[in-house]
Amino acid sequence: MAKVPKxxxxxEEAVLNPDGVSWMAESATLFNPGVDPSKASNHGHTALLLDIHESRLAKMDAHGVEYMLLSLTSPGAQGEPNRDKARKLAADANDWLAAEVAKNPARFGGFASVSMHNAEDAAVEARRAVRELGMYGIMLNDYQVVDQGGDSEGKKYYDAAEYDPFWKTVEELGVPVYLHPRYPQARDLQAGTRYGDRKQILGAAVQFHLDLSMHIYAICSxxxxxxxxxxxxxxxxxxxGIPFNLWRADHWYNKPVKKATRPSKEDYSYYFKHNIxxxxxxxxxxxxxxFCINEIGLDRCLYSIDYPYDTIEEAQAWWKGVDLPDDQKDAVGRANAIRLFKLPLNP
Incomplete structure (x- = not known):
């Protein structure tokens, strides 16, 4: 096999297994509001998500991307309210992705999908995916939707004490967890809800970071x-967006009236410099x-594209023009990822 240039x-590069085409189509009209719901048989990016070894790899070669860590696109198992179906969705996706990565491990690695209906299910699949399938981390698409009976669906967040066995397993496995956004569940898109009446803010521009930043603050605190x-x-x-709010978040979180009763020992900046x-x-x-390099440290900043939702061409064109010192650019562009995920690549 030819040596791949650095x-x-x-x-944060998304894929979709063929079994996921049906559930992915459910978000087609959220991604593109101009699509006729009755004709939305596919998401706009379905073809790109299904491809790994053809167009994706050709673009990587053409624009200087050495390696991608791949993950099942959002919401994955987090969007399935039925526990058994979510568990199977994750396991099947992991088996498929491991087989795809095995076709070209010099260029691709994988994140594990897990159902977060409960900590035990998540821990079991995380162990299997990391130890048996060779995954380098775990991808969680924000909160887990859960079936509450009838047509009712609830949400589970991972700051709850019930998830400590999952976090303990993650610590033992020594792999990172990537927290990724997702579209709201159906009940939060009904008329009279905050997003149901404001669908123009759904998605990556606004809603994604509003929802996921709350979850991250919750896990820290x-x-x-x-x-x-x-x-x-x-x-x-x-x-x-959290690094840009850390000063104010800490300023209030460290006031005596807050510090005396807060559940965490440290403030938000501490965790962004040690755990995030x-x-x-x-x-x-x-x-x-x-700003992020200055605020949380060079070792905490990594490159990513968000393909196919953003293009390899645009990301790489930007990156080639970023005016960081060479050592900083190497750290963000590749060295930090190799260290954090323990990737089988030469530094």
Whole structure:
């Protein structure tokens, strides 16, 4: 096999197994409101998501992407309210992705999907995916939708104490968890709800970071990282905007009236400097990246594209023009990912 030239390592890069085409189509009209719901048999990016070894790889070669960590596109198992179906969805996707990665391990690795209906299911599949299938991390698409009986669906967030066995397993496995956004569940799109009446803010521009940043703040403040200090979490899109609010978040969280009763030992900045890394996925903002490097540290910042929702061409064109010192550019572009995910690549 020919040696692959060094290039960028991209770690929030979506795929879709053929079994997922039906559930992916459910978000077609949310991604593209101009689509006729009665004709939305496919999502606009279905073909690109299904492709790994043809167009995707050709674009990687053409534009200097050395390696991609692939993950099942959102919402995956987090969008399935039935526990048994969610567990099977994750396991089947992991088997499929592991087989695809095995076709070209020099260029691709994988994130595990897990059902988060309960911590035990998640821990079992995480162990299998990492230890038996060779996955390099776990991808969670924000909260888990759960069946509450009838037509009622609830949400589960992972700052709850019931998820401590999952976080303990993650710590033992030594792999990062990537927290990724998702579209709202159906009940939050009904008339009279905050998104049902404001569908123009759905998706990557606004809603994704509003919802996921809350979940990240909750995990930090609940003491998850105090109980499991070895856990590493990754957040894309320049940390879902949180680094730009850290000063104010800490300013109020550290006031005596808050500090005396807060569940966590440390403030938000501490966890962003010890347990959380951010990526450039879909946020090709040079000033923003420099701010994050200064705010949380060079070792906590990684490159990503968010393919196919953003293009390899645009991301790489931006990256080639980013005016960071060579050592910083190498750290963000590839070295930090190799270290954090323990990738089988030469530094």
């Amino acid at each position: 290039g960028t390592i991209a770690i 609940a003491g998850v990282f105090d109980r499991h200090p070895g856990v590493q979490v990754v957040a894309g899109h320049l940390g879902e 890394s951010i990526t450039t996925s879909g946020d090709f903002n040079t000033a923003g990246l420099k």
